[in-house]
Amino acid sequence: MVPGGYGGTTAHRRAGGQRGDGRVLCNGCSRTRSGPEGSSLQRYHLCAADRLAVTAVPTGPEDGPGLARTASRSVAHPASLWQPRVMSDSHAEPGEVADDPADAPAERDAGTRHASSATGRRDAGCEVYTHGHHPSVVRGHSWRTAENSAEYLLDHLRPGQRLLDLGCGPGTITIDLAARVAPGPVVGIDAAAGVINTATANAATSGLTNVVFATGDGYSIDAADACFDVVHAHQVLQHLSDPIAALEEARRVLVPGGLLAVRESDYGAFVWSPDDVRLDRWMQLYHHVTRRNGAQADAGRWLPAWVRQAGFADVRTTSSNWTFADPDSRQWWGSQWQERATASAFAEQAVAYGFSTETELADIAAAFEQWAGDPDAMFVVVHVEVLATAPS
Ligand SMILES: C[S@@+](CC[C@H](N)C(=O)[O-])C[C@H]1O[C@@H](n2cnc3c(N)ncnc32)[C@H](O)[C@@H]1O
Numbered sequence: 001m002v003p004g005g006y007g008g009t010t011a012h013r014r015a016g017g018q019r020g021d022g023r024v025l026c027n028g029c030s031r032t033r034s035g036p037e038g039s040s041l042q043r044y045h046l047c048a049a050d051r052l053a054v055t056a057v058p059t060g061p062e063d064g065p066g067l068a069r070t071a072s073r074s075v076a077h078p079a080s081l082w083q084p085r086v087m088s089d090s091h092a093e094p095g096e097v098a099d100d101p102a103d104a105p106a107e108r109d110a111g112t113r114h115a116s117s118a119t120g121r122r123d124a125g126c127e128v129y130t131h132g133h134h135p136s137v138v139r140g141h142s143w144r145t146a147e148n149s150a151e152y153l154l155d156h157l158r159p160g161q162r163l164l165d166l167g168c169g170p171g172t173i174t175i176d177l178a179a180r181v182a183p184g185p186v187v188g189i190d191a192a193a194g195v196i197n198t199a200t201a202n203a204a205t206s207g208l209t210n211v212v213f214a215t216g217d218g219y220s221i222d223a224a225d226a227c228f229d230v231v232h233a234h235q236v237l238q239h240l241s242d243p244i245a246a247l248e249e250a251r252r253v254l255v256p257g258g259l260l261a262v263r264e265s266d267y268g269a270f271v272w273s274p275d276d277v278r279l280d281r282w283m284q285l286y287h288h289v290t291r292r293n294g295a296q297a298d299a300g301r302w303l304p305a306w307v308r309q310a311g312f313a314d315v316r317t318t319s320s321n322w323t324f325a326d327p328d329s330r331q332w333w334g335s336q337w338q339e340r341a342t343a344s345a346f347a348e349q350a351v352a353y354g355f356s357t358e359t360e361l362a363d364i365a366a367a368f369e370q371w372a373g374d375p376d377a378m379f380v381v382v383h384v385e386v387l388a389t390a391p392s
Pocket of ligand 1: 217
């Protein structure tokens with residue numbers, strides 16, 4: 001068992017769906033429950049259809065195959081690094097959600113990875129993304145920059161590097177990173193087509209020509225082996241039921257000696273004041289919902305172990321926080337969660353799974369509003385970040 005992790009007994013794992021290595025028992029392709037018609041469980045399920053199209057990849061000079069070149073190579077257009085292919089059929093059907101991990105049969109405790117596609121790999125279509133892409137969520141993610149979310153990586157970036165951003169969301173971090181490695185080609189991928197459209201629009205207004213966005217699956221990246229110098233992922237692994245499989249896939253597309261940069265928050269380590277039982281309940285609900293989705297809300301503490309187990313070398317771990325304590329940032333963080341508590345996919349899932357009610361979620365929203373208006377209030381979002389090297 002990884003030190004500091006959840007208990008590793010079978011009984012514990014079955015009760016909570018947690019494994020001794022911080023991963024959550026795989027929900028795999030056992031899908032028995034349907035979300036309500038038109039619910040977020042349907043809208044936000046990362047189904048195969050979401051991943052078929054490469055969205056709005058600009059046309060441009062292509063550099064062709066043979067992407068694993070040295071620094072003296074000519075600069076590739078980012079679209080040339082991306083090789084969209086017809087994905088294997090996903091087992092996911094709209095409206096289906098995975099079994100409760102607590103209901104999983106004992107043999108799942110054996111630690112085998114649960115393939116969800118004909119290739120034997122996991123894929124995004126097998127999973128439910130807890131937050132979804134409600135406007136309140138995307139607005140929150142769009143606040144992120146390389147400076148406030150990827151500072152640990154910045155000193156390692158050089159012009160000309162080829163960079164992949166996994167689970168890029170609206171792409172604001174990706175675009176900042178693209179500015180730093182320009183003219184190096186940058187590709188941002190996300191399993192959700194809608195947010196890729198947002199990222200593409202953001203790229204268009206950035207004026208950068210070295211970045212493209214495409215729908216894609218972090219478990220099965222549409223790129224050749226060894227064609228990126230840097231792979232970055234921010235707050236993505238916590239949403240996956242097999243983060244180590246996604247990290248192994250990241251290792252595949254990195255050149256030997258290439259750089260992995262991953263950063264995850266750790267919900268269990270968040271700190272806020274003043275105390276409010278409604279916010280405690282929000283945290284408890286968030287853990288229930290993510291665990292039900294096969295995800296690990298406390299991913300930060302597991303990150304170094306996951307990276308090492310995925311075969312990376314030279315694992316360097318640091319941490320950094322977001323702090324919301326001044327009036328503007330309190331208002332921003334509090335109002336965002338006020339809305340997310342009742343309107344986002346998380347809220348719909350909390351009710352659909354039977355963990356909460358709309359009345360309770362309205363109470364939680366009121367707690368965030370009250371927190372934001374308290375001049376003494378503070379909230380710290382703890383992150384763990386890891387830099388590591390793909391082995392030669
Ligand atoms: C919390 S958001 C982070 C977005 C962005 N990295 C940021 O920090 O602003 C997580 C993103 O990962 C995406 N995602 C979830 N599972 C994925 C998968 N298997 N492959 C690719 N993207 C995935 C979700 O659609 C979502 O947009």
